[in-house]
Amino acid sequence: MSALIDLDNNHDDLRAAVRALCSKYPGEYWRAKDRARAYPGEFVDELTRAGFLACLIPEEFGGSGLGIGSAAAILEEIHATGCNGGACHAQMYTMGTVLRHGSPEQKKTYLPRIASGELRLQAFGVTEPTTGSDTTQLRTTAEKRSNHYVVNGQKVWISRAEHSDLLLLLARTTPKEQVKKRTDGLSVFLIELKHAVGNGLTIRPIRTMINHATTELFFDNLEIPLSTLVGEEGSGFHYILDGMNAERILIAAECIGDARFFIEKATNYAKERVVFGKPIGANQGVQFPIARAYAEMQAAALMVRKAAALFEAGRPCGPEANMAKMLAAEASWHAADMCLQTHGGFGFAEEYDVERKFRETRLYQVAPISTNLILGYLGQHVLGLPRSY
Numbered sequence: 001m002s003a004l005i006d007l008d009n010n011h012d013d014l015r016a017a018v019r020a021l022c023s024k025y026p027g028e029y030w031r032a033k034d035r036a037r038a039y040p041g042e043f044v045d046e047l048t049r050a051g052f053l054a055c056l057i058p059e060e061f062g063g064s065g066l067g068i069g070s071a072a073a074i075l076e077e078i079h080a081t082g083c084n085g086g087a088c089h090a091q092m093y094t095m096g097t098v099l100r101h102g103s104p105e106q107k108k109t110y111l112p113r114i115a116s117g118e119l120r121l122q123a124f125g126v127t128e129p130t131t132g133s134d135t136t137q138l139r140t141t142a143e144k145r146s147n148h149y150v151v152n153g154q155k156v157w158i159s160r161a162e163h164s165d166l167l168l169l170l171a172r173t174t175p176k177e178q179v180k181k182r183t184d185g186l187s188v189f190l191i192e193l194k195h196a197v198g199n200g201l202t203i204r205p206i207r208t209m210i211n212h213a214t215t216e217l218f219f220d221n222l223e224i225p226l227s228t229l230v231g232e233e234g235s236g237f238h239y240i241l242d243g244m245n246a247e248r249i250l251i252a253a254e255c256i257g258d259a260r261f262f263i264e265k266a267t268n269y270a271k272e273r274v275v276f277g278k279p280i281g282a283n284q285g286v287q288f289p290i291a292r293a294y295a296e297m298q299a300a301a302l303m304v305r306k307a308a309a310l311f312e313a314g315r316p317c318g319p320e321a322n323m324a325k326m327l328a329a330e331a332s333w334h335a336a337d338m339c340l341q342t343h344g345g346f347g348f349a350e351e352y353d354v355e356r357k358f359r360e361t362r363l364y365q366v367a368p369i370s371t372n373l374i375l376g377y378l379g380q381h382v383l384g385l386p387r388s389y
């Protein structure tokens with residue numbers, strides 16, 4: 001394993017380039033977007049033009065064909081600078097489903113246009129209001145007719161749907177009662193949203209405690225061409241599972257970036273803020289929580305590296321990707337709490353960006369998978385305990 005994780009390769013040049021771009025989007029930019037719950041389109045467009053969002057797309061389709069370690073470095077750095085990759089991170093991992101399972105025609109049609117920024121693939125439709133984490137029970141159906149599918153149902157928490165050209169949708173194509181395993185009979189579709197909205201698809205935004213452009217989707221006899229099916233009908237759940245390790249690793253990297261942001265903010269503040277005649281950081285009660293957050297972040301970052309190294313080597317990495325996501329999300333949340341406490345009352349003031357990042361990083365305890373479900377996976381699949389869900 002030590003040979004697999006290259007601790008000397010920190011992607012320093014890539015990180016510096018990302019930081020340079022992010023420096024043009026300081027706290028004021030994000031605060032204004034947050035207040036208005038507005039999409040950071042300028043930031044996303046610039047990241048796209050710079051090629052960062054296409055880093056995992058192979059060169060033959062116009063991307064830079066880098067590995068997941070590079071993608072993780074990009075997202076980590078975005079978050080460490082106080083920016084938010086939540087506006088666009090999905091493109092990196094949803095694209096993988098099209099790349100691995102799409103037809104040659106779908107890849108040729110979409111991947112170069114996603115790489116160039118002509119099309120955004122930012123929306124990923126899995127979660128439903130009545131079934132939540134129990135994905136195989138989802139109720140949205142895509143019924144095959146002679147020359148199209150008809151989609152009916154509802155999705156919730158589908159982020160960026162209003163700012164994306166394409167939606168990757170998971171729907172049931174064979175009724176549950178007719179399949180042997182509950183994971184069978186689900187299919188993935190790549191849908192062009194401009195044809196769908198107003199023709200059977202309604203998008204309704206959900207206002208949340210963070211600026212995440214998340215929505216509800218209502219499908220009412222939406223007709224989609226047969227050519228929107230990705231891979232084989234009925235295998236969609238496996239395709240989505242396939243992409244989940246990448247998703248977990250990339251979200252974990254964002255959490256590491258958040259933790260770094262909080263630790264740096266808290267350290268600087270603790271050195272500067274003088275109360276009772278000395279910097280507050282001279283008190284162990286203030287200093288030790290910062291040091292603890294740093295140690296937790298470093299430990300979680302190692303697990304992210306291990307998961308990314310296994311992924312890049314094409315080796316199984318389910319447990320590592322899940323542990324990386326859980327540990328990094330915990331490290332970022334603990335660092336957020338520590339940072340707010342270190343700032344005292346000023347932690348609540350918008351202009352410090354602590355409260356905004358505090359709200360933003362809380363999401364990763366719940367999405368894209370909640371901590372309990374990761375613990376359930378580890379209990380059952382790694383430790384051999386009885387299935388708990």
Ligand SMILES: Cc1cc2nc3c(=O)[nH]c(=O)nc-3n(C[C@H](O)[C@H](O)[C@H](O)COP(=O)(O)OP(=O)(O)OC[C@H]3O[C@@H](n4cnc5c(N)ncnc54)[C@H](O)[C@@H]3O)c2cc1C
Nearest residue numbers: 124125126127132133157158159212367368369370372389
């Ligand atoms: C801002 C935001 C953006 C999102 N973006 C997307 C998106 O783009 N696309 C998409 O498809 N989804 C998205 N999601 C959905 C997200 O993936 C789900 O919210 C998440 O998977 C949890 O599902 P749920 O909300 O239905 O919670 P539930 O499944 O209802 O779970 C509720 C609570 O119960 C716990 N729980 C449930 N079952 C068990 C069990 N058996 N054992 C122990 N604990 C259990 C969970 O851990 C959780 O804490 C987003 C969510 C949010 C909030």
